[in-house]
Amino acid sequence: xxxxxxxxxxxxxxxxxxxxxxxxxxxxxxxxxxxxxxxxxxxxxxxxxxxxxxxxxxxxxxxxxxxxxxxxxxxxxxxxxxxxxxxxxxxxxxxxxxxxxxxxxxxxxxxxxxxxxxxxxxxxxxxxxxxxxxxxxxxxxxxxxxxxxxxxxxxxxxxxxxxxxxxxxxxxxxxxxxxxxxxxxxxxxxxxxxxxxxxxxxxxxxxxxxxxxxxxxxxxxxxxxxxxxxxx
Amino acid sequence: xxxxxxxxxxxxxxxxxxxxxxxxxxxxxxxxxxxxxxxxxxxxxxxxxxxxxxxxxxxxxxxxxxxxxxxxxxxxxxxxxxxxxxxxxxxxxxxxxxxxxxxxxxxxxxxxxxxxxxxxxxxxxxxxxxxxxxxxxxxxxxxxxxxxxxxxxxxxxxxxxxxxxxxxxxxxxxxxxxxxxxxxxxxxxxxxxxxxxxxxxxxxxxxxxxxxxxxxxxxxxxxxxxxxxxxx
Numbered sequence: 001x002x003x004x005x006x007x008x009x010x011x012x013x014x015x016x017x018x019x020x021x022x023x024x025x026x027x028x029x030x031x032x033x034x035x036x037x038x039x040x041x042x043x044x045x046x047x048x049x050x051x052x053x054x055x056x057x058x059x060x061x062x063x064x065x066x067x068x069x070x071x072x073x074x075x076x077x078x079x080x081x082x083x084x085x086x087x088x089x090x091x092x093x094x095x096x097x098x099x100x101x102x103x104x105x106x107x108x109x110x111x112x113x114x115x116x117x118x119x120x121x122x123x124x125x126x127x128x129x130x131x132x133x134x135x136x137x138x139x140x141x142x143x144x145x146x147x148x149x150x151x152x153x154x155x156x157x158x159x160x161x162x163x164x165x166x167x168x169x170x171x172x173x174x175x176x177x178x179x180x181x182x183x184x185x186x187x188x189x190x191x192x193x194x195x196x197x198x199x200x201x202x203x204x205x206x207x208x209x210x211x212x213x214x215x216x217x218x219x220x221x222x223x224x225x226x227x228x229x230x231x232x
Numbered sequence: 233x234x235x236x237x238x239x240x241x242x243x244x245x246x247x248x249x250x251x252x253x254x255x256x257x258x259x260x261x262x263x264x265x266x267x268x269x270x271x272x273x274x275x276x277x278x279x280x281x282x283x284x285x286x287x288x289x290x291x292x293x294x295x296x297x298x299x300x301x302x303x304x305x306x307x308x309x310x311x312x313x314x315x316x317x318x319x320x321x322x323x324x325x326x327x328x329x330x331x332x333x334x335x336x337x338x339x340x341x342x343x344x345x346x347x348x349x350x351x352x353x354x355x356x357x358x359x360x361x362x363x364x365x366x367x368x369x370x371x372x373x374x375x376x377x378x379x380x381x382x383x384x385x386x387x388x389x390x391x392x393x394x395x396x397x398x399x400x401x402x403x404x405x406x407x408x409x410x411x412x413x414x415x416x417x418x419x420x421x422x423x424x425x426x427x428x429x430x431x432x433x434x435x436x437x438x439x440x441x442x443x444x445x446x447x448x449x450x451x452x453x454x455x456x457x458x459x460x461x462x463x464x
Contacts, residue, residue, distance in 0.1 A: 075376075076376065076377045076379075076380065077377060077378065077379035077380065107374065107376075108376055108377075110433050111374065111376055111377035111380075111433055111434050112377070114377075114380070114433040114434070115377065115380050142339065142343065142407060142436070144307075144308065144339075144340055144343055144406075144407070145308045145309060145340075145343040145344070145346075145347065146309065147308075147309035148308065148309065148343075148346070148347050174376075175374060175376070175408075176407075176408070198430055198431060199430060201342050201343055201346040201437065202343050202346075204374070204436050205433065
């Protein structure tokens with residue numbers, strides 16, 4: 001699939017998800033290239049249909065995009081809870097386990113998800129996989145002592161790589177932490193891995209989102225497909 | 233025990249611990265009022281005895297104090313491991329489970345402890361307790377969504393209080409996070425509590441240091457007492 005075709009599928013998924021936002025809702029707005037299309041469509045609905053809702057964002061860049069459309073954005077702590085969060089995902093398997101954080105916003109994304117009544121992911125079909133892990137699993141790590149965390153991951157065979165930007169400087173999250181990507185190829189036991197990672201001193205969060213999502217909207221040839229999690 | 237008497241006990245414990253540092257060692261230097269005496273004594277040994285070692289510090293303020301004595305301080309990631317770390321504790325029980333973080337440096341303290349071959353705590357006798365928990369348990373929390381974390385703790389009966397400074401502003405750790413103190417009075421099952429806290433999204437670390445310490449030097453009437461952990 002070429003880039004242009006993939007973008008068409010992302011856009012279709014984003015537009016479909018935007019139909020779920022209703023007047024008066026508190027909506028969580030995720031981060032990433034598919035979410036950009038979703039927020040663009042919300043902006044269109046605000047302007048053309050008079051849609052009015054409150055947003056909670058998972059990154060500075062989504063906040064700026066949404067505010068550019070006149071969408072009212074509040075802090076996650078200014079709302080009792082979030083009615084519905086729409087976010088992207090880097091991979092999702094048949095058990096609705098996913099990897100997120102390719103965009104380095106996994107911590108805020110997980111905090112917003114944790115405070116959401118309902119979660120929808122929008123992806124193109126290339127993100128739906130049998131076993132997660134081919135996409136490198138992002139782990140947010142405190143810079144202080146990060147070298148030792150990376151060595152620990154190496155010793156466990158997790159194949160960690162400190163994420164760098166184009167100039168070779170470590171990428172910093174919105175919380176100024178590092179991102180270490182684990183090149184695992186296949187994650188057969190995601191719950192065990194999640195437990196191990198979160199117990200590692202220096203790890204703030206990881207990109208495993210296990211059985212958190214209610215619905216996945218998949219941009220696919222023709223119409224987007226909707227997958228509903230039976231266990232939520 | 234009045235403040236002056238308590239300070240005498242702290243100082244005695246700090247001086248005793250300073251004897252453990254040898255030429256050429258990589259030593260972890262903790263944080264807190266008892267550790268200040270320890271670092272003062274190291275400073276004296278550097279000046280009067282020509283003691284030479286490399287320090288790794290757990291807070292900006294200990295770094296400044298140590299460098300004031302001409303002690304060479306390096307980053308935790310610049311050493312392979314730490315030979316011995318001397319730190320304080322806010323409470324320690326008979327099973328060598330402790331609470332740390334009264335000074336808001338628990339994250340760096342735990343990272344340094346995790347990378348230390350041997351750990352010594354120096355305390356005055358008021359810190360040795362039957363059951364930990366009377367000292368409020370510090371939890372380091374990401375500011376984004378911290379209000380929801382506090383509500384979750386309230387619902388669980390953890391009696392959380394966001395730590396404020398004298399001007400009523402939230403205290404920030406060296407990593408710019410909040411500190412939430414849990415007023416539990418008694419922690420009967422520290423391992424279960426530790427597991428619950430570390431799995432709470434938004435929690436970076438907590439102040440439970442369970443069976444990590446090798447030796448506790450207790451400033452007590454007469455001579456400091458040395459408690460050795462049989463399980464380490």
